[in-house]
Amino acid sequence: MPPRQTELSDAELEVLKALWDLGPTSVREVMNHLHAQGRELAYTTVLTFLTRLKAKKYVTSKKSGQAYIYKAKVSREKVTGSRLSSLIEQLFDGASAPLVLHLVQSNKLSSDELGELRRLLNDLDDRDDQAPGVGEGR
Amino acid sequence: MPPRQTELSDAELEVLKALWDLGPTSVREVMNHLHAQGRELAYTTVLTFLTRLKAKKYVTSKKSGQAYIYKAKVSREKVTGSRLSSLIEQLFDGASAPLVLHLVQSNKLSSDELGELRRLLNDLDDRDDQAPGVGEGR
DNA sequence: GACGAACTACGACGGATGTAGTAGCTTGTT
DNA sequence: AACAAGCTACTACATCCGTCGTAGTTCGTC
Structure with a gap:
C-alpha cells in the first residue's frame, strides 16, 4: 500500500x-x-x-x-510553487504566459506593482543569457 | 437547503x-x-x-x-478567473502581485512571451497616467 | 492522594469525489 | 418481429475531507 x-x-x-x-x-x-x-x-x-x-x-x-x-517541514515557497504549478497545468496546460497576461490585464495591480514588474523585466532582459535546461515542461 | x-x-x-x-x-x-x-x-x-x-x-x-x-454554459475565462482568484486568496491572501512576480522570475516565459508582456505594460502605461507617491500596497 | 485542567489517541459521521456496473429504453438492421 | 448496439438512469462503493466527541493519560494544585 x-x-x-x-x-x-x-x-x-x-x-x-x-x-x-x-x-x-x-x-x-x-x-x-x-x-x-x-x-x-x-x-x-x-x-x-x-x-x-x-x-x-x-x-x-x-x-x-x-x-x-x-x-x-516544508517551506511556504515550496508549497506555493507546487500548488501554482498544478493550477497552471490544470487551467493552461502548463503554460505560464497566459496566466501572467491574464493577471496583468485584470487590473488588479497597483501602479507601484506595475513599476516593479517593469523593472524586473528590464533586469531579465539584460541577462538573457540562455539559461540551461529550459526544461520544456509541457 | x-x-x-x-x-x-x-x-x-x-x-x-x-x-x-x-x-x-x-x-x-x-x-x-x-x-x-x-x-x-x-x-x-x-x-x-x-x-x-x-x-x-x-x-x-x-x-x-x-x-x-x-x-x-460557463466560459473558460469565467472558470479560469474564479479558480485563479481562489488560489490567490488561498496562497497570497488576495494579492496578485506576488504571484506575477513569482511567475516572471521563475524563468518559464519565452522571450516572445516576455516581449508580449512588455508591450502590454506599455499599453497600460499610456492609459493609466498617475504619478503615485510611495503608496504602500496593503 | 484526589480533582480538575489540558493534552493526545482514536473513532465516527455525513457529504463529496472518482470511478464504474447494471438494467432498461430506443432504434437501425436483418 | 427480434437483435444488437448505443444511450441514459440509477446505484454502488471506496476513499477523502471537514469536523468533532469521547475516553484515557498527565500534571499541577488543594
Whole structure:
C-alpha cells in the first residue's frame, strides 16, 4: 500500500499557514491563531489536521512537557510553487504566459506593482543569457 | 437547503475543458477526446460527470435523436478567473502581485512571451497616467 | 492522594469525489 | 418481429475531507 494520500487538502493548508506564521508551536496556539482570523475550529479539529499533516510529512513534532510542538517541514515557497504549478497545468496546460497576461490585464495591480514588474523585466532582459535546461515542461 | 455543492471538482473540470475544446457535443465524443489525451475513462464515468456538471449548472443539454448533446454554459475565462482568484486568496491572501512576480522570475516565459508582456505594460502605461507617491500596497 | 485542567489517541459521521456496473429504453438492421 | 448496439438512469462503493466527541493519560494544585 503506497501512502494513502500525500496531497495537502485546503483545510490542512490553512493550518500549515498558521504554522508558517507562528513558527514551531502547539496545537492550542495554532487554534488561537485561526480563531483570531475568524476561523472557528474545535481544538480537536486542529489536532486532527496537525496529525494528518504529520502523517503526510508536512510537519514534524516533538514532545515538550505534556504537549507537542509542531513545526512546518516544508517551506511556504515550496508549497506555493507546487500548488501554482498544478493550477497552471490544470487551467493552461502548463503554460505560464497566459496566466501572467491574464493577471496583468485584470487590473488588479497597483501602479507601484506595475513599476516593479517593469523593472524586473528590464533586469531579465539584460541577462538573457540562455539559461540551461529550459526544461520544456509541457 | 441550498443546492448540494456547486463547486467544480477536478475531474469535472477536465470534462468541462473537453466541452470547451469540442463545442456542443455528445458523451461519446467527449470520451473520445479524453481518450485521445490519454485519459482513459469509462463511458459511464464521463456520463456521470456530465450529469453532475448539469446538476451544478455548468452545462446544459438537449436531446438530439437518441442521445443528448451537452453544451458548456460557463466560459473558460469565467472558470479560469474564479479558480485563479481562489488560489490567490488561498496562497497570497488576495494579492496578485506576488504571484506575477513569482511567475516572471521563475524563468518559464519565452522571450516572445516576455516581449508580449512588455508591450502590454506599455499599453497600460499610456492609459493609466498617475504619478503615485510611495503608496504602500496593503 | 484526589480533582480538575489540558493534552493526545482514536473513532465516527455525513457529504463529496472518482470511478464504474447494471438494467432498461430506443432504434437501425436483418 | 427480434437483435444488437448505443444511450441514459440509477446505484454502488471506496476513499477523502471537514469536523468533532469521547475516553484515557498527565500534571499541577488543594
